[in-house]
Amino acid sequence: MIVVMAKDSTPEQLEDVKARISRRPGLEPQVSEGAERIVVGVIGTVTPDMRDEMALVPGVSEVIPITKPYKMASREFHPENSIVMVGDVAVGGPEPVVMAGPCSVEDEEQMVSTAKSVKASGARILRGGAFKPRTSPYSFRGMGIDGLKLLNIAKQETGLPIITEVMTPGDVDTVAQYSDVLQVGARNMQNYNLLDAVGETRMPVMVKRGLAASYEEWLLAAEYVLAGGNDNVMMCERGIRSFESVTRFTMDVAAIPVIKRLSHLPIIGDPSHSTGHWYLVTPVALSAIAAGAHGLLIEVHPNPDKALCDGPQSLTFENFANLMGQVRAVKGALAGDPVPA
Amino acid sequence: MIVVMAKDSTPEQLEDVKARISRRPGLEPQVSEGAERIVVGVIGTVTPDMRDEMALVPGVSEVIPITKPYKMASREFHPENSIVMVGDVAVGGPEPVVMAGPCSVEDEEQMVSTAKSVKASGARILRGGAFKPRTSPYSFRGMGIDGLKLLNIAKQETGLPIITEVMTPGDVDTVAQYSDVLQVGARNMQNYNLLDAVGETRMPVMVKRGLAASYEEWLLAAEYVLAGGNDNVMMCERGIRSFESVTRFTMDVAAIPVIKRLSHLPIIGDPSHSTGHWYLVTPVALSAIAAGAHGLLIEVHPNPDKALCDGPQSLTFENFANLMGQVRAVKGALAGDPVPA
Amino acid sequence: MIVVMAKDSTPEQLEDVKARISRRPGLEPQVSEGAERIVVGVIGTVTPDMRDEMALVPGVSEVIPITKPYKMASREFHPENSIVMVGDVAVGGPEPVVMAGPCSVEDEEQMVSTAKSVKASGARILRGGAFKPRTSPYSFRGMGIDGLKLLNIAKQETGLPIITEVMTPGDVDTVAQYSDVLQVGARNMQNYNLLDAVGETRMPVMVKRGLAASYEEWLLAAEYVLAGGNDNVMMCERGIRSFESVTRFTMDVAAIPVIKRLSHLPIIGDPSHSTGHWYLVTPVALSAIAAGAHGLLIEVHPNPDKALCDGPQSLTFENFANLMGQVRAVKGALAGDPVPA
C-alpha cells in the first residue's frame, strides 16, 4: 500500500501517518520525499481496514493499493491452468468444452431430444434451467425439482453430465444431488451466502460474471468458493451491461485473455445471453474461441419459437450443428494459446 | 404489443403473424399498412412468452411492448402515494425520514452512543449492519445475531426503530424478529428467493437499487415483494456503476422524481454509498431532498477512522448534526413536491 | 510515479528499472522492498511518455501515477474560486446564475419574447443555439449567422448577455463577435482544435462534459483552454450516458461538489439535457443548486410543442418562472457552501 500525502500536509501529519503504520504488527513505513509529493510506502501485509483507516487521516491525499485482493484465484498463487473435471470431461484443458441445451427444462421429449442432438453435434455437457431467475414475478420460473428429474432422464439416455443453476443456499443440496455442475447466475454473483454454500460442496461450480462486475469482483466471487475449500471453479463471461440496447448485453471478449492472465481458472464464453439474438450467437461464439475460451455455453431448443424462455437467442439443432463445425475449425486453426505468458 | 413487419415480408408471413395472434385466447390482430412498413397491433393482454415467440416469426422485424411489466408497483394501479409505517414513523409522507447509523454494528458503546446522537440530531430510524455483504471473503462480514441484539439495546435506549440488511432467505425470520425494516441490498436486488421471502412477511422492506439496474428492473424487484402480499415497500437509490472512479458509484438523482412519477412507493436517497467520501455526503444528501426524496440513509460513526467498514464515507456526529440542520432548511424551502403530477 | 515490480522479477530487472529512471535528467529512483513486492518510487517530475516507457520494461508489473495531469485547472494551483465575468454578471460567486432560452433560435418573436420572459423571472444570461450539433444529418441544424443576429436583437432589447455554441474552429471569430460566452458542446469536449481556438480568445468559455468523460478528462479539456491563455473557463455538468433509457442522460449530481474540490472553476448544472423531460427539469435543477452549483442552464420555449429542437425537455415561461422561485428559495436555505474545504 502506498500513502500519498497532500501537497499542503504538515510534518506532524507525516509523523502521524508513520506512527499509525508502525503501530500495526508487521508493518513498517518507508518515506520517499518527491519533488511534488511525499509518499509513504507500507511494508508488510496490509489488511483492508488499514486502507480505509489511512484514507481518513488528516494530511493524506490518496491511498493506493498494490497487491490484488484475491489470493487463491490468482495465477501467482497457482501458476498452472486448473483443470476442472466434470465426470470424465476436462474443462480448462486444450479441448474447448461446449455446454448446450435449453434455457428452461420444459418436458421429457424436449430434454431428451435436445440432449441427443447436441451430443451428436459434439457438446460434452448438457445445460437446462429448472430454477429460473426471472426479472418479473409473473414470468415462468422453472419446473423446480421436476425439471431436475427430467435433466437426469436426459443424462441417463446420453451420458452427458449436467450443468444447472442453483439460486439459493437452501436448494444447494437438492440441486447438487441431481447435477454435475452448479451454476451461480450473473444476478447472484454477489450473493455471498450462496457462494459460501457452493463452496462447502466439492462439486464443480461455474460463476457467471455479474452484469456490472469488474474482473476483480468476479475473481473475488470465485475466491469465496475457493476459500470454502472447493477448488472446482470455472468462470463464465456472459456479457456486461452497457448503454447499447440492440444487443441484450455487451460481450466483453477481452475478459477471456484477461482472466487467463490473472487467474488459473477455466473461462467459458456465453454468446447466447450476451447477445440475445440467435443470429449473433455463431459469430460471437467463434470470437470467444479465437480469444482463447476454454468452452462455450449455448442455448439450443428443438423449437425456439415455442420456448418458454429466451427463445429469440436459442439455436435450432441444425444451427447448433453448424456452429460446432465452425468452432472445431477455428479452434484447429489456432496455434496454441493466443495469450502470451 | 406492436409487431413491425420487415420491409421485404410477404403477404403469407403477415397472415402467419395474424393467425398466431388470433390463436391465443383474448387476443386480436389489427393491421396498419404504413408508407414504409406494415405494423400489426395486438389487442388484448399479452404474456411475456408471446413477445418472445413473435420476435422469431419469419417476416417480423421488431416487437415493441407497450404496457409496463409491473402492475402493483405502478402509480396507475395505486394513484396515491403509499405511506409505509415503521413503528410510528410514516415514510412517504410530507416529512423526510432520515435513517442513520454505522455501516457495521461493532459494540454496544458504539451503537448506543450513535443512536443517542443521531436521535438528538433528528434521525427517526437507526441503521446498522449485522450481516454484511463484502466483496472479499477476507473482509469483516458482520457480527450476525450478536449484532442484532446490540441494535435492540440501542433501540431500547432511544426508541428508534431499526433497519438492517437481510442477505438470505434462511435469515429472514431471525432478522425480522430483531428489526423493524428489512433491507434488501443492492447486490441482492435480483435475489428472487430473498424477495419472495421478505414478501411473505408483512414487515416494511427497503429495496436498494442494483448497481446496474434499470428503473423497470428495480420496480419489478419491488413487484416481487408486493406480489407476495407485502405492501410495505420502500425504494432506495444508492448510486449506479459508471465509468467514473473518483466517486464509488454515481448518484442518479433523477431516479427520485422518475420513481415518484412511475410508482406510489416511497423513495429514499443514500448519499453515503453512492459517493463513498464523507465530504460529498452533505451536498448529495441535500440534492436528494431538493429532488423530492422521502428520506435519506446516512452512515454515521463515532470515530470514522476506526470503523470496521466504510469509514471513509461515514459522518461524525457533528457533521451529521450539521447535515440535519441543512436538510430541514432545504426541505422547508421547497414549495410542495417538485415533481409535476 | 510508482513502479511496482512483478513478484518474480529479477535483481537485474530491478537494476534496469533504476537505471532507466536515473538516466532521465532530474529523476531519481527510491526502492522500497516490501514483504510481497518491490516498489520503486520516482522522485522528480515525470513526463507522460516516461510512464508509458516504464509499463513495458521487463519485470514491471504496474505503473501508478501520483500527481494529477491538469495543473492550471486544479485548486492546488489556484486555491480561491475563480469568478468569470460575463458582462457585469459574475459566474462563480455566491449568487447562482441562471442561463435560459430555447434550444434553437427560430425567429425574432420567439427570441425576444423568451428573453423578456426569462429576464423577468430572474435569468441573467440568454441561451440560444444558432449552430446545432444534430445526431442526424437530416435534422434542423440551426439558423447559423442569421440566428446569431436574432440573439443580438434579443440582447439589445433586454440587456442579457448571450451564450451560444460554437462547433468548429473556423466559426470561432464569427460566434465570438455575436456572443458573450462561447459554449463547447458535450460532443466536442475532446475536439482539441476547437479547444485550442477558444483558448486563443479571451472570452468566457463554457466546457460541457462529454457524454462519457471522466472528471479528469473534462478538467483536461478545460486545461486546453487555460493553457491557451484564456482564464475565463466554466464547467457544465449535463449528464452522462448510462444504461438507463427513461432519462436521456444520467445527471451526475456529485460532479458538482467533486469539481469544486478539485478545481477553482465555476460549475453549472444542465437539468434540461441531462433528463430530456420537462417534468424532471425542476427537481433536478433544485438538486444541482442544493449540491452547490454556481448556476443552471435551462431550456425555455414560448411553445414547447412547436419547438424545432428538444421540445420535450423545454419549460414554458410559466414553469420557468415557477422554477426560478424555487431556486431562490433553496439557495436561500443553504448555509454557505455544502462542500467542506
Added chain:
Amino acid sequence: MIVVMAKDSTPEQLEDVKARISRRPGLEPQVSEGAERIVVGVIGTVTPDMRDEMALVPGVSEVIPITKPYKMASREFHPENSIVMVGDVAVGGPEPVVMAGPCSVEDEEQMVSTAKSVKASGARILRGGAFKPRTSPYSFRGMGIDGLKLLNIAKQETGLPIITEVMTPGDVDTVAQYSDVLQVGARNMQNYNLLDAVGETRMPVMVKRGLAASYEEWLLAAEYVLAGGNDNVMMCERGIRSFESVTRFTMDVAAIPVIKRLSHLPIIGDPSHSTGHWYLVTPVALSAIAAGAHGLLIEVHPNPDKALCDGPQSLTFENFANLMGQVRAVKGALAGDPVPA
C-alpha cells in the same frame, strides 16, 4: 411512428392527436383500441420534429419510432456489401485487410522500417498519426505536415497506401493530399463539421466509433459522410467505455456482426486501442476476425518502449508477424460469413 395514449386520456385528447397527425401533409392516423391502451399509428413518412411534438401533446404517454433514422447507411437501402477501394486494395470483400503502423509518426527510419516490416508480414495499408488527439495539452500532439511527408516517403518505398487521422475541417485538404484514407477518430465521431468536410471529398473515410456511441449514432455519423455524396465509408469498432479499468476500453465484438446486418459498409476491428495492452492485441484481433471483421487496425512500433505514444499497446515487428500468421489461419478456417443473412 406509434403514439400510445395514456391510460386516463380523454376522447378529446385522442381527437387532438388525430387532428395533429392529419394536419401534416402525407400523414394519416390509424387508431387501435386495445384492452389496456389506445394506440395511434401514423401512416406516412414522419419527420423527427413530429416525434418531438407528439411527445408533448396532452394525453400522450409515449411515442415509439419504427423506422431507422439512417437511410443510405442501411442494408435495406443497399443490400449488397459495399467495397471501398483504397488504391488497389479492396476493403469489404472476402480478404481481411490489415492496416498497421505506429500510433505516431516519429522519424523517417521508424516509418520506413515499420512499413517494410508490416508489408512483409502481410499488411496492406500503412497507418501512422501526424495529427494526434491527446487528452492532455501537454502530451506530444504529432508532427503535423512533416509527419504526413514522412508517411509518403514510406509509401514510396513500399507502395502501401496510407491511413491517417484528420482532426479538423481546416486540415482536410492537406491531409487528403498526403493520404489515401481519412480517419475520423473516436473523439470526433460527432464532430459534424468534420464529417461534412470529409463527406465533400471523394476519398475513403474510416469512421471510428465514439467512446459511448450507440450503433445508431455511429451509423448516423457515417450517414453524414454518405449524405455529403461520399460513398467510400468504412466503420471501425475500437472499444467502448465501460466501468472496467483493467482494459483501456471494452471491445464490443458483437458490433461486428450487428453492423454487418444493419449496414452494407465494411467494418474494421481495432484491438490495440480497445485493449490498451500489447499482450491482449492478438487474442482480440483473432476474435474480431472470427466474428467476421473485414479488417484490422493494429499498432506496430520498431521499439514499443521508446514510442512517443501508446507504446504499451504496440506490437513489435515479430509479434505482428506472428499475429498475421494466426489471422490468416483463423480466416481460412471460417466457412464463409458467420453472420446469417
